[in-house]
Each structure stands twice: as structure tokens, then as C-alpha cells.
Amino acid sequence: MGALDYIWMGILAVLQGPEFFSILGVGVSVTIVMVALGFLLGVAVGATPGLGGPIAMAISLPILVSIFGFTPDALLPVMGFLIGIMKGATIGGAVPAILFNTPGTPDAYLTTLDGYPMTENGEARKALRVAHFSSVTGDTFSDVVLIVCAPFLALLVESYLDLPEKAALLILSLSFIAAAVGGSPAKGLISTGLGLLAAYIGTGEDFYPRLTGGSEALQSGLPLVSVILGALIIGSVIYEMTTYWRERGRAERAQRQQKRQGQGLSFALIRKLLPYIGRSAVAGTIIGALPGIGSTLAATIGYALGRARYAKTKHPDDPEFGQGAPEGVASTEAANSSVSGANLIPVLSLGIPGNAAAVFLILAAESIGGFTPGPSVFKFTTDQVNPELVIAFGLFTCMFLANFLNWTVGGVIMRSMGVMTRIPKQILLPCVLMLTLTAIYVQETAMAAVWITLAFGVMGYLMRVFGISPLPFMVAFILGGRLEETLRQAFSATGSDPWFLLNNPIAAAFMGLAALTVIIALRQDRRSSFSERKA
Amino acid sequence: MxxxxxxxxxxxxxxxxxxxxxxxxxxxxxxxxxxxxxxxxxxxxxxxxxxxxxxxxxxxxxxxxxGGTRDEPQEPIDFLALRFAGLLFAVYVLSFMMMLFVGPIAVLVSNLLTGMEQEYRLLRDAAPWKYLGFAVGCTFAITSTISLLEGRFSLRAVLIGLCAVLAMIAIYDLPFDDLLLPPNGDV
Structure with a gap:
């Protein structure tokens, strides 16, 4: 079995999986159908302000698991559906940003800067076409990088890193996420610490379940689904509701007249946009490959790069950047979309989730079983088939399938989703809240899980209010158990050496980098807050 | 200081x-x-x-x-936010209590009327009993939350609540034999 055989098996696992229906005698596999359905749902939820990819993933996961069961055959249809949502939501987020100055997803905020002025100028369809083309180009580039890099990174990790180095790498990842996510490294550290603490409640090796205070409900640890959905979805819904309650009745939306001509995407315009898309795609992919760095930073950098180029090449008649330049929409959309593929590099190669979508892919893999994202996936065994590697290449195939849909019908679907932005928030949010709680109940079948979810929802809400990002919390919660296990094994393997993280040069370098990352981030934060104060 | x-x-x-x-x-x-x-x-x-x-x-x-040097605009935690959070929490506690008790109470009333000796625990996977608690609690939660957000009670909110309940039953219950709606896993 060579690498090419594995790639081919992955492709066949998607294309020749269980048949859903057939057209003219040609069978269409259930995975293809699930990717397409997920993509459609993703565009719809991305285009709906107040919803988003993670909410759709949370609600659909228990249904998918019930439909497909807990067998390895379920992995590709379920994860294909989630990948479809991830891809669809990325392009869908631009719709309300361009049409109504309301970003459907947080990273679409910068799209409003040029997208909405284009709508005001009567060029809404053109803006949507530019956003779609840039988004799908950036996304495809990022997926190619993922497929090339993830296996190599995983092979490097498996070949050169032993237990102490792996423990140090996990600490480095957590420190990096704490330092880089959410603007304030001090709050990132608090969020990470709380995530680790939640992971250690009710677990451990002793007979007594630690940190439970004797509570029976906590004896088997906190349910993964409750904690993640509580902090991520319920917290966000409560936050949105409070904001709506505060601003009730303020916003009114105006209908805009549309120009009839010049709304297409000409080759001349594409040629003009490509340098912007290229720069943003490269920047977004590099940023996306670092765990925890969100697409908002990628969009900001992409936008800044685009503005710098635009200042040099701008024609006197062209609109200013930020006042309806298609290049602005292209720079932002290409950057934030190229994060989504690259964000899966740390998940598939190291098992470290980099964003909310990756968290749900891990959740799906853990719920179903038979696939543990991490370096062990990419073992190119020659004597017998490594089923996890076939699944990995199947997932890559699903990503390209979603990209194919995005290139061919994505634009039409995206432009038809303007209607989703009209669903009132005060109706949508209560339904989403109840739907999420019901999804958790049907998965866990215990009211205790609902109470835990609501408790973490309140925590997620308070974190947002106090400017603490919940992403480091979630990543730490997912990695907490693995970190402790690796530390235990490394300590035992080194003959109970208390300095095992510093004796080994690679582990010591990782630990040094972890400390350096936090120190630099704290110093920069302090400096920038001082300069803000002076200004 | x-x-x-x-x-x-x-x-x-x-x-x-x-x-x-x-x-x-x-x-x-x-x-x-x-x-x-x-x-x-x-x-x-x-x-x-x-x-x-x-x-x-x-x-x-x-x-x-x-932390004292940065003046970032942040969402205030004031009386308004606390009032909303308190009301929301009360609505959800009440709705889940309804879910837990409406089914068993309905069985009790049915026993009194028919003279039968049925137990809700044994009926928790049988229609219409299995839907009673969920339908009442869920409609109450959605209607109340919409009313809270809109600042007024409306028939439209009740209808949306009912439609959402029907949709959730159609999504999570009708196609599956192995899934239990709230609160049927706990009774």
C-alpha cells in the first residue's frame, strides 16, 4: 500500500460509499448527498444574522449520529455534512454584510466596509459575485495547502517527537492560543485555565472523582457536548438576546434601488482582483494554520494588505478603499475564507482544534468513534490498511466536493439567500436556544446535561460580557485530558524525572517558546494599552 | 483607590x-x-x-x-442585563419543570377519569403522552422568550412556539425510535 493507494481509497470511500439514489444507473453515494445538504444549510445559516456554522453543527450532530449510528461507516457522511456546513457558512456570512451592513459571521465584519457602500451605490449583485469568487478562490487554495501540509506535519511529529516533546507541544499550543486569541493575553490565560479546570472535574486516576464536591452528576466528568454547546452556542444566544433587549426597536433597514447593468464579474475585473485575492489567500492560510488564530485577524491583515496595494495602483476615478471598492470585498473575503481549510491543519496533524468548526469535527469523531484526529492518523502502513488514513483522505475528498459545489452553484445559492436576513432575531434566537437544549437532551438523555449546559451558557455569556474569548476555554477543555495523560506518561517514561520538560532540547525549546509567546503578548498588550491611553 | x-x-x-x-x-x-x-x-x-x-x-x-490602563467599550452589567438574565433563567427553569410534571399529571388525571392505573414511566415512549410535557414546556419557553424580547405578549408568539415544537418533534422524534424528547429520559 503506497500513498497513492491511500488517496485513491479515500476518494472511492466518498464516491462509492453506500448508495443514496441513482441517476441513469449511476449511483450517488450518501456522503456526496450529505456534503451537498450540509453546504446548502451552511449558506443559509451563514446568511442569517444570529446563526452561524457552529450553531447548525450543534443542532444537526445528534440527528446525524442517530441516522448513521456509531459505526466507522458513519464518519464520512457525518463529517462530510459538517464540512459542507463549514464551507457554506463561510460564503453565506458575506450576504447580510453586503446587503444590510450586518455581518452574518464575525469575520464578515470587514466585508461591510466596502460591500455595503457597493449596495448603497446599487451594485449589490456585483459585490456578492466578487465576495463569492474571492471566497471560493481563497478557500480552495487553503484546502490545497492543508492536503499537502497536514500529512507531512503529522509524519514529522510522529518521527521526531517523543512523550516529553509532545507534552511540551501541547503546552506551547495552549499558551499560543491563550496569548493570541481575543485581544487580551491575560484574559486568554484565564480562559485557558478555566477550560483545563473544567476538563479535570470528575476525572483522574483515583477512585475518588476529583473536584466534584461529592456530586453524583459530576462523577463521570462534565459532558463534552454540554460544555462546548453551553459556552459556545447558549452563551452566544444569551449575549445576542441581551443586546437585542438593550437595543430593541432601534435599527430600521432601508430598501435599496438596484442598478440593472454592470453587475457581472468580467474577466477584466477578475484580472484586477486576482492580486488582492492571492495576497489575502496566502496571508489567511498562514494565519489559519496557527491554532486559535481566527479568521477575523486574517480578514484584518488581508484588508490591510489590499488597502496598501490599492493606494499604489488606484485609478483616480475608482472609489476609495472602504467606500465601495470591489478590491476591499475581495481582500477580506479571500482572507477569511482561506482560514477555514488551513485551520484543519493543526486538527488533522496534531489533534489540536484551531476554531469552532474544528471543535465540532472532533466532537463528531469522538461521538462516533473509529477516528481520532492527530498524528497517528497519517501512518502510511504498507502491510495492512490504516482505516483512519482512508477516512482522512475521504475528508479531503469531501472538502473538494464542497469546493466544487461552491464553484458551480455556490454563487447562485448565495445570492438567493438574501431572504434569510429578514428573519427577525427576536423569533430566531428563542427557537435556536430551545433547539440547542433539545439537541443536547436527545444526545445525553438526562436533564442534568441540560442544567450543565445552561450553567456553561451563563458562563459563556459572562465571558463575552467581560471580553474573555470562549475559544481558549473550549480548546483547553478538549486538550486538557490529553495533556494530563501525556504528562503522566512522559513523567513515568523518564524515570520520574521532574525536569523532563526541560532536559530534552526539543521539549525545552517548545517550553521556552511557550513562555516567550506569553511574555511577548503580555508586553505588547501592555504597550498598546499605554499608547492608547496616551492618544 | x-x-x-x-x-x-x-x-x-x-x-x-x-x-x-x-x-x-x-x-x-x-x-x-x-x-x-x-x-x-x-x-x-x-x-x-x-x-x-x-x-x-x-x-x-x-x-x-x-488592567487599569485600557478603556475599552464593554457591555455593561447593569440592572437591565441582570433583570433580563433573571427573567430568562426563571422562564427556562419553569419550562423544564413543566416538561417534568405535565406528563405525569396528565396520566394521573386520566387515571382518575378512566379508573385505569397507568404509570407515566411506562408510557414515556408512547404518543400522545410522550409529547405532552415537551410541547407545553417548550411552547411556554419560546412564547415567553419572544414576549420578553418584544416587550409584549402576542398570539403570534404562541403560534411560533407551537410551530417550533412541531418542527422539533418532526426533526428529533418522528424519524427515530431510539431518541427520547425531554423529559422522557429522566422519568
Missing amino acids: SLSRDQKIGAFFLLFAVLLVFVWVPLDVDSGYTVQVRRQVSVGDAFAPTIAGVFVLIGGLFLLVF
Whole structure:
């Protein structure tokens, strides 16, 4: 079995999986159908302000698991559906940003800067076409990088890193996420610490379940689904509701007249946009490959790069950047979309989730079983088939399938989703809240899980209010158990050496980098807050 | 000396981390930082939670010392937010209580009327009993939350609640034999 055989098996696992229906005698596999359905749902939820990819993933996961069961055959249809949502939501987020100055997803905020002025100028369809083309180009580039890099990174990790180095790498990842996510490294550290603490409640090796205070409900640890959905979805819904309650009745939306001509995407315009898309795609992919760095930073950098180029090449008649330049929409959309593929590099190669979508892919893999994202996936065994590697290449195939849909019908679907932005928030949010709680109940079948979810929802809400990002919390919660296990094994393997993280040069370098990352981030934060104060 | 909001958050988490490391972990974890099993020293259960505490402690300390310099616009935690959060919490506690009790009460009333001796626990997977608690609690939760957000009660909110209930039953119950709607896994 060579690498090419594995790639081919992955492709066949998607294309020749269980048949859903057939057209003219040609069978269409259930995975293809699930990717397409997920993509459609993703565009719809991305285009709906107040919803988003993670909410759709949370609600659909228990249904998918019930439909497909807990067998390895379920992995590709379920994860294909989630990948479809991830891809669809990325392009869908631009719709309300361009049409109504309301970003459907947080990273679409910068799209409003040029997208909405284009709508005001009567060029809404053109803006949507530019956003779609840039988004799908950036996304495809990022997926190619993922497929090339993830296996190599995983092979490097498996070949050169032993237990102490792996423990140090996990600490480095957590420190990096704490330092880089959410603007304030001090709050990132608090969020990470709380995530680790939640992971250690009710677990451990002793007979007594630690940190439970004797509570029976906590004896088997906190349910993964409750904690993640509580902090991520319920917290966000409560936050949105409070904001709506505060601003009730303020916003009114105006209908805009549309120009009839010049709304297409000409080759001349594409040629003009490509340098912007290229720069943003490269920047977004590099940023996306670092765990925890969100697409908002990628969009900001992409936008800044685009503005710098635009200042040099701008024609006197062209609109200013930020006042309806298609290049602005292209720079932002290409950057934030190229994060989504690259964000899966740390998940598939190291098992470290980099964003909310990756968290749900891990959740799906853990719920179903038979696939543990991490370096062990990419073992190119020659004597017998490594089923996890076939699944990995199947997932890559699903990503390209979603990209194919995005290139061919994505634009039409995206432009038809303007209607989703009209669903009132005060109706949508209560339904989403109840739907999420019901999804958790049907998965866990215990009211205790609902109470835990609501408790973490309140925590997620308070974190947002106090400017603490919940992403480091979630990543730490997912990695907490693995970190402790690796530390235990490394300590035992080194003959109970208390300095095992510093004796080994690679582990010591990782630990040094972890400390350096936090120190630099704290110093920069302090400096920038001082300069803000002076200004 | 008045503390900024970030400094107060820092002080809170600093205190939390100190209590975690010096009170909660020693009192609520059986083994220490290391344990000796068959003459081999290994990592104990208290070690990892302490690391978590150290993360919180460093973050809290830094916020307390340097958190006073930044004036970022933040969502206020005021009476309005607390009132909304309190009402929302009350609505959801009440709705889940309804879910738990409406089904058994309906069976009790039915027993009184028909003279039968049925038990809700045995009917929890049979229509219409299995839908009663969920339908009442869920409609109440959605209707009340929409009314809270809109600042008025409306028939439209009730209809949306009912439609949402029907949709959720169609999504989570009708196609599956193995899924139980709330509260049927707990009764």
C-alpha cells in the first residue's frame, strides 16, 4: 500500500460509499448527498444574522449520529455534512454584510466596509459575485495547502517527537492560543485555565472523582457536548438576546434601488482582483494554520494588505478603499475564507482544534468513534490498511466536493439567500436556544446535561460580557485530558524525572517558546494599552 | 483607590485561583501532586488542576496589575442585563419543570377519569403522552422568550412556539425510535 493507494481509497470511500439514489444507473453515494445538504444549510445559516456554522453543527450532530449510528461507516457522511456546513457558512456570512451592513459571521465584519457602500451605490449583485469568487478562490487554495501540509506535519511529529516533546507541544499550543486569541493575553490565560479546570472535574486516576464536591452528576466528568454547546452556542444566544433587549426597536433597514447593468464579474475585473485575492489567500492560510488564530485577524491583515496595494495602483476615478471598492470585498473575503481549510491543519496533524468548526469535527469523531484526529492518523502502513488514513483522505475528498459545489452553484445559492436576513432575531434566537437544549437532551438523555449546559451558557455569556474569548476555554477543555495523560506518561517514561520538560532540547525549546509567546503578548498588550491611553 | 473593570476581573480570578490551588484542590482531590505506587513515583491527580490554577493565577495577576490602563467599550452589567438574565433563567427553569410534571399529571388525571392505573414511566415512549410535557414546556419557553424580547405578549408568539415544537418533534422524534424528547429520559 503506497500513498497513492491511500488517496485513491479515500476518494472511492466518498464516491462509492453506500448508495443514496441513482441517476441513469449511476449511483450517488450518501456522503456526496450529505456534503451537498450540509453546504446548502451552511449558506443559509451563514446568511442569517444570529446563526452561524457552529450553531447548525450543534443542532444537526445528534440527528446525524442517530441516522448513521456509531459505526466507522458513519464518519464520512457525518463529517462530510459538517464540512459542507463549514464551507457554506463561510460564503453565506458575506450576504447580510453586503446587503444590510450586518455581518452574518464575525469575520464578515470587514466585508461591510466596502460591500455595503457597493449596495448603497446599487451594485449589490456585483459585490456578492466578487465576495463569492474571492471566497471560493481563497478557500480552495487553503484546502490545497492543508492536503499537502497536514500529512507531512503529522509524519514529522510522529518521527521526531517523543512523550516529553509532545507534552511540551501541547503546552506551547495552549499558551499560543491563550496569548493570541481575543485581544487580551491575560484574559486568554484565564480562559485557558478555566477550560483545563473544567476538563479535570470528575476525572483522574483515583477512585475518588476529583473536584466534584461529592456530586453524583459530576462523577463521570462534565459532558463534552454540554460544555462546548453551553459556552459556545447558549452563551452566544444569551449575549445576542441581551443586546437585542438593550437595543430593541432601534435599527430600521432601508430598501435599496438596484442598478440593472454592470453587475457581472468580467474577466477584466477578475484580472484586477486576482492580486488582492492571492495576497489575502496566502496571508489567511498562514494565519489559519496557527491554532486559535481566527479568521477575523486574517480578514484584518488581508484588508490591510489590499488597502496598501490599492493606494499604489488606484485609478483616480475608482472609489476609495472602504467606500465601495470591489478590491476591499475581495481582500477580506479571500482572507477569511482561506482560514477555514488551513485551520484543519493543526486538527488533522496534531489533534489540536484551531476554531469552532474544528471543535465540532472532533466532537463528531469522538461521538462516533473509529477516528481520532492527530498524528497517528497519517501512518502510511504498507502491510495492512490504516482505516483512519482512508477516512482522512475521504475528508479531503469531501472538502473538494464542497469546493466544487461552491464553484458551480455556490454563487447562485448565495445570492438567493438574501431572504434569510429578514428573519427577525427576536423569533430566531428563542427557537435556536430551545433547539440547542433539545439537541443536547436527545444526545445525553438526562436533564442534568441540560442544567450543565445552561450553567456553561451563563458562563459563556459572562465571558463575552467581560471580553474573555470562549475559544481558549473550549480548546483547553478538549486538550486538557490529553495533556494530563501525556504528562503522566512522559513523567513515568523518564524515570520520574521532574525536569523532563526541560532536559530534552526539543521539549525545552517548545517550553521556552511557550513562555516567550506569553511574555511577548503580555508586553505588547501592555504597550498598546499605554499608547492608547496616551492618544 | 478605585479599580477598573478589568482590574476587578483580575482580582476575582486571582482570588479564585488562590482558593482553587490552596483550598479546593487539597480538600477535593485524594492524591497529591505526585504519588508513589510500588516504589515508583508518578503524577498524582492534584497536579493537572494546579496547572489550571496557575494559568488563571497568572492571567488574573496580570489583569489586576496592568488592567487599569485600557478603556475599552464593554457591555455593561447593569440592572437591565441582570433583570433580563433573571427573567430568562426563571422562564427556562419553569419550562423544564413543566416538561417534568405535565406528563405525569396528565396520566394521573386520566387515571382518575378512566379508573385505569397507568404509570407515566411506562408510557414515556408512547404518543400522545410522550409529547405532552415537551410541547407545553417548550411552547411556554419560546412564547415567553419572544414576549420578553418584544416587550409584549402576542398570539403570534404562541403560534411560533407551537410551530417550533412541531418542527422539533418532526426533526428529533418522528424519524427515530431510539431518541427520547425531554423529559422522557429522566422519568
